[in-house]
Amino acid sequence: MRDGEFLDPLLVPVYDAECRWGPDDDFFLAVVNETPAARVLDLGCGTGRLALALAAAGHSVTGVDPAGPSLAAARRKPGADRVTWVQAASPALPDRAYDVAVMTSHVTQVFVADDEWERTLADLARALRPGGRLAFDSRDPADRAWERWNPVDSRRVIGLPDGRRVRAWTEFTEVRDGVVDFTHHYVLPDGAERLSSATLRFRSEAELRDSLRAAGFTVERVHGGWHGQAVGEGDGELVVVARR
Incomplete structure (x- = not known):
């Protein structure tokens, strides 16, 4: 999605x-x-x-x-x-x-x-x-943040209010003329994985x-x-x- x-x-x-x-x-x-x-x-x-x-x-x-x-x-x-x-x-x-x-x-x-x-x-x-x-x-854009959006550097654990935890990481998929495509990966507490993709403009x-x-x-x-x-x-x- x-x-x-x-x-x-x-x-x-x-x-x-x-x-x-x-x-x-x-x-x-x-x-x-x-x-x-x-x-x-x-x-x-x-x-x-x-x-x-x-x-x-x-x-x-x-x-x-x-x-x-x-x-x-x-x-x-x-x-x-x-x-x-x-x-x-x-x-x-x-x-x-x-x-x-x-x-x-x-x-x-x-x-x-x-x-x-x-x-x-x-x-x-x-x-x-x-x-x-x-x-x-x-x-x-001079900071090139998207280079840190990779499965190693962006890996994290998110704590939910009820104490459950979500594992997450991000990976960029394309960079072109100031436009960056990337996908967030989330592994929910029940083990299901959800993906969220987006595109951002760096001006x-x-x-x-x-x-x-x-x-x-x-x-x-x-x-x-x-x-x-x-x-x-x-x-x-x-x-x-x-x-x-």
Whole structure:
């Protein structure tokens, strides 16, 4: 299955257990908190980890995601009633409705084709009020993260809340012009194996800056990691904050 972590009811809890709160969440929470009581859009909110924390911090949060099983998991979590959950993609966003928009966990990379990415940025520009901010992360292609997506370096054990364990590993299958195909392998507690394939686009800092400028954004800063490091000196990330 493609994108099984978000669409397969058996894999959504595995993804949720593996992807816990981290320094990336601290960064995005701090960015949003710079605007008190903000109207926040979390586009590609997944199972809601950050959206719930933003709501608990006093913001008015809308979590938007096209994956129904991920949103179902988000709605079951404590505090979920504080968030407006919407199963949709960016064309459904209302005009000038938000002060801040975030796209986290490398959501930006699922927009592989340039026209798809440009449409998403146009939708975000339309959905933000004038002066509103957009923050997102994307892996820096110079870090070549996909080279570590192999059965040896990516092998891991994921602990589920009920104490059971899932064995997992990743392997990339093709790299071409900034586009990477890969497959996650999961061995569930009952021994069954589930596969989840995906394709991601790795855009350079220059490409991100150019696309944001074309969509009407001004780039305020780009970091290479979650603690404000320069590009190329941090966590292999391109962490972007821009203003509409």
